[in-house]
Amino acid sequence: MPVANGRSYLAIPGPSVTPEAVIRAMSRASPNIYTGELHEITDTIIPDLKYVAGTNGDVGIYITNGHGMWEAALANSVSRGDKVLVLACGRFGIGWSAAAQTLGLDVQIEDFGQESVVDPERTREILAADKEGAIKAVLICHVDTSTSAKSDVAAIRRAIDAAGHDALFLVDCIASLGCDRFEMDNWGVDIMISASQKGLMAPAGVGLIWLNDKAKAARARLNDVSPYWDWALRINPAEFYQYFDGTAPTHHLYALRAALDLIKAEGMEAIWDRHETLVRAIWAAVDAWGQGGAMKLNMKNPSERSHAVTSIYLGGEDGDRLRDWCETMCGVTLGIGLGRTPPSAYFRIGHMGHVNAHGILGVLGVIDAGLKALSIPHGDGALAAAATVISKAR
Ligand SMILES: *Cc1c(COP(=O)(O)O)cnc(C)c1O
Numbered sequence: 001m002p003v004a005n006g007r008s009y010l011a012i013p014g015p016s017v018t019p020e021a022v023i024r025a026m027s028r029a030s031p032n033i034y035t036g037e038l039h040e041i042t043d044t045i046i047p048d049l050k051y052v053a054g055t056n057g058d059v060g061i062y063i064t065n066g067h068g069m070w071e072a073a074l075a076n077s078v079s080r081g082d083k084v085l086v087l088a089c090g091r092f093g094i095g096w097s098a099a100a101q102t103l104g105l106d107v108q109i110e111d112f113g114q115e116s117v118v119d120p121e122r123t124r125e126i127l128a129a130d131k132e133g134a135i136k137a138v139l140i141c142h143v144d145t146s147t148s149a150k151s152d153v154a155a156i157r158r159a160i161d162a163a164g165h166d167a168l169f170l171v172d173c174i175a176s177l178g179c180d181r182f183e184m185d186n187w188g189v190d191i192m193i194s195a196s197q198k199g200l201m202a203p204a205g206v207g208l209i210w211l212n213d214k215a216k217a218a219r220a221r222l223n224d225v226s227p228y229w230d231w232a233l234r235i236n237p238a239e240f241y242q243y244f245d246g247t248a249p250t251h252h253l254y255a256l257r258a259a260l261d262l263i264k265a266e267g268m269e270a271i272w273d274r275h276e277t278l279v280r281a282i283w284a285a286v287d288a289w290g291q292g293g294a295m296k297l298n299m300k301n302p303s304e305r306s307h308a309v310t311s312i313y314l315g316g317e318d319g320d321r322l323r324d325w326c327e328t329m330c331g332v333t334l335g336i337g338l339g340r341t342p343p344s345a346y347f348r349i350g351h352m353g354h355v356n357a358h359g360i361l362g363v364l365g366v367i368d369a370g371l372k373a374l375s376i377p378h379g380d381g382a383l384a385a386a387a388t389v390i391s392k393a394r
Helices: 020-026 037-053 066-075 091-102 120-129 153-162 213-221 237-243 250-266 268-290 318-330 357-373 382-391
Strands: 009-011 058-063 083-088 106-111 135-141 168-172 191-195 206-211 309-313 332-334 346-350
Touching: 009 346, 009 357, 020 250, 037 058, 037 206, 037 250, 058 066, 066 091, 066 168, 066 191, 066 206, 083 091, 083 120, 091 106, 091 135, 106 120, 120 135, 120 153, 135 153, 153 168, 168 213, 206 213, 206 250, 250 268, 268 309, 268 357, 268 382, 318 332, 318 346, 318 357, 332 346, 332 357, 357 382
Parallel strands: 009 332, 083 106, 083 135, 135 168, 168 191
Antiparallel strands: 058 206, 191 206, 309 346
């Protein structure tokens, strides 16, 4: 008989676990959209979003998901026919490049594969070879959620500078924001995009963009920008609150306000620290399981692993079998082996936002039970190894 009754647990890399405070904030009738509380709330959301991203630049809010933000970032920075360089290390980098191609951009993809991060030196070489400055923008995913590869954003900025190249630097932080350390201004990022449903702990449906003066200057040079994606109105509060380019995402704004209250109360440094301790517990468990079986972390080098999501190889069909068992028997939903061949050989653990020690130890305990129930060969001591990591938290 299943032992799943009770509260289920969503351990996928977005949407993430929703805090009770966020759920409560949305439990209300639609507010007045013309004036009053909704406008006041939006006013306070903007500076808090800047704090989360580490920027003094502008912020725009859209009603969309991460795929929409891929388009928003490109619509405001480059024109049809312009060349862009996509530095990919997984399904999401490839996805952004496909969107760019469909928008009529001339896309150069440098694919670093599914077990590596973006190589800054290779980036420098490509840009240094572009003597005429044909490349207008460089696109990366800070974390590629399919592989859990985390690239070194600051090092890639230094590579662009070392090549003496003027391209805009666009970063997708949809998976990483609010989980992995990110400092937009210090790291020299021109445009950053994210979405509400991962580290920001709100439901899916709001897309966010952060941009600096260089990005604004690029936008000013464009002849036409698709009206829905144009950020000009969205970063201008006076226009935006009144019109929102359509109805405001009312309940999402209440949700974001509640989530940002949690984020501010904890502080970014503590949030990054918590994610790091928890992911180290996961790594320790996987290493122990791997001692007696095929299981291994997709990313070998700890400094190249995300703290928001972990991709794990298991082999054969075992990733899918394990996911099915964990869900039906124990009420824990794990992430699919998105973009991998075969997908069934992999699974992912999402650990973004509203995650803590008992949640993660619970997920690891259920995986351990699943490995035993399905007779998937594995090493002993995974839970003890994870608990030892947690015990050293300060
Ligand atoms: C989740 C994700 C996306 C896509 O976001 P959607 O809201 O699912 O469209 C894009 N890039 C990265 C890195 C992601 O993690």
